[in-house]
Amino acid sequence: MSSAKYHQIKDHILTQIRSGQWQEFQRVPSENQLAQQFAVSRMTARRALSELTDAGILTRTQGLGSFVASFKSQSSLLEIRNIADEVRERNHSYSCAPVTLESIDAVAPIAIALGVEPGEQVYHSVLVHFENDAPLQVEERFVNPELAPNYLQQDFHTLTPHEYLSQVAPLTEARHTVEAITPNQQMCTWLNLYNEEPCLQVIRRTWSQRGIVSFARLVSPGSKYRLGGHLTFTKRS
Known part of the structure; x- marks a missing residue:
């Protein structure tokens, strides 16, 4: 059940972003809020947020929460080398x-x-x-x-x-x-x-x-x- 809920949380977040309901840099619900909304543990909610962060869809700031990442290109401060x-x-x-x-x-x-x-x-x-x-x-x-x-x-x-x-x-x-x-x-x-x-x-x-x-x-x-x-x-x- 937790696995299905974990996918539901990810799909919910992605739907909100694709539809434009959540704009870039907008804060997304916290682990506690998602856990309550989908009736799951905080660990399940954290997994959904973490995997979307790993994919570059969200960004996380310690003490502030998770935010929709920018999907526009930006200049790189790191040199890209072969x-x-x-x-x-x-x-x-x-x-x-x-x-x-x-x-x-x-x-x-x-x-x-x-x-x-x-x-x-x-x-x-x-x-x-x-x-x-x-x-x-x-x-x-x-x-x-x-x-x-x-x-x-x-x-x-x-x-x-x-x-x-x-x-x-x-x-x-x-x-x-x-x-x-x-x-x-x-x-x-x-x-x-x-x-x-x-x-x-x-x-x-x-x-x-x-x-x-x-x-x-x-x-x-x-x-x-x-x-x-x-x-x-x-x-x-």
Whole structure:
């Protein structure tokens, strides 16, 4: 019963957003309010909010609550680089192992993230990137077929998704969400982790001039990866 209710909560929130009843940056009901409304435990309500936050549909602020995320593009403060180039710049060897390459029906959170209708076909890939034959990052990506029609035909042993998408739909803007997570069992297997080492997760949506190109989740062991950036500020006269 709790599983069905959990899906009902997610569907309710997504319906409110799609219909325009809840606008971007609007606060959504709290865990307690949702638990009372759907007659479930706070844990069930928290799971629904957490998964929508992981998908970039909501944002959460400690002490303030959950809010509808902005679905408009915004400038990125993080430089987006090709992971293969990063590894080779360290004079290390790079390799990649594709795990999944498929076309799927877009469930509501993915449809919203890509700006398509629920049920439309989108491309889905899971790849593991290696540095010196050690797993460095798991990349799960959903791609808009209209903007990258030959995505599934690429050989990602030799070409990264970033390289291919930069060729067919040059990046103009991006939106990031960065957080520390505890990896699940499948993620630990892919990353060859033997304990619950914290991982760095980046949720990223990218735009080209024609629209939203992809929605990706990048997960790396906290001990092996870090993010950096460079900001230039214009001095006011």
